[in-house]
Amino acid sequence: MDANDRFRNFVRHPKDALQHYKINVPQGLFRTCPKCHAHFYFRKAGHYQVCPDCGYGFRVSAHQRLKMLTKTYQEWDAQISTQDPLQFPDYLKKIKDAQNKTQLQDSVWTGKAKIGDYSVALGIMDPYFIMGSLAPATGERLTKLFERATQQNLPVVLLTASGGARMQEGILSLMQMAKVSQAINDHRQAHLLYLAILMDPTTGGVTASFASQADIIWGEPRALIGFAGRRVIEQTINKKLPRDFQNAEKVLQNGFLDAIVPREQQVAQLQRVLAIFAAQTWRGEQVV
Secondary structure, eight states: OOHHHHHHHHHHOHHHHHHHHHHHSOTTSEEEOTTTOOEEEGGGGTTTTBOTTTOOBOOOOHHHHHHHHOSOEEEOOTTOOOOOTTOOTTHHHHHHHHHHHHSOSSSEEEEEEEETTEEEEEEEEOTTTGGGOBOHHHHHHHHHHHHHHHHTTOOEEEEEEEOSBOGGGTHHHHHHHHHHHHHHHHHHHTTOOEEEEEEEEEOHHHHTTGGGOOSEEEEOTTOBBOSSOHHHHHHHHTSOOOTTTTBHHHHHHTTSOSEEOOHHHHHHHHHHHHHHHHHHHHTTOOOO
C-alpha cells in the first residue's frame, strides 16, 4: 500500500486508521513542557531531562536523578519501609504500587556517594512515590542520613521533590518535620555543610522544614516551590495571584533561594562548593 492508498483508506475509514496508528506508532515521541508549553521530540530533553526551550527540569525518579549526579554510591537504610498505622482505606495498595513503580521502599533514596573527588551523604526524594510525600519512613531515612553524616564528618546534599506531608499517616507524618530538623541541627552543630537542591515540586511541610534549613539552597529552573497551593491561598485572601509567584525565579527574587542552578551545571557547581568546604575543614576553620 503506497502513500496515496493509505491516505484514501484514512479518509474512508478514519476510526480503523486511527486504531492502526495507535497500536503501531510508539507513544511519547513528542513531549510538552508544562511551563512554556513547547512541543519537542523526546530525545531533545537529553540526559538531564530538561526542556530545550526554557530549561525546566522534568520530574524524574530518584534512581534516574542519582545517575545524573554520580556513578559511585552506596545506599543506606534501604530496608526501612512505610507502614499503615491508621489502616487508611486502600493505602497499602497505593504503597505497593509506588514501591513497584519506583523500586524504593519509601519516597526518598539515601546513601553515601562520590561527587567528583568528594564524599557526601546524599538524599534524593522521588516525586513518583505518592508525590514524594513525607511519611514516618521518609523521616526516619532522612534522620539517619543526617546522623550518619554527622558521625562520619560528611557534608549532606539533599534533593527535594515533594507535595508535603502524607496525610494517610496523619500526625505521625507531621512529626517528621521536627524529627529531621533536630538531626539537621546536630549536623550544623558539628560545623558540617548541608546543601539542598529544590526540584519541581517542593511544597508543604517539606518546604516548611528541612528543604529551607540548608546552609546553601539552590532551585532548579521553573521549579514550583512554595507552601500552600495556589487555590488555597487565593480562597484565603480572596485575590488572584501572579502566574509565576511560586516559580523558582520569583522565589529567588524574594530571597528564599541562593541560586538557580540548571541540572547540567549542578555536578560542577557542587564540586566547587565541596572543594571550598574541604579546604576550610583541612585548615580547621568553621565554615558554617
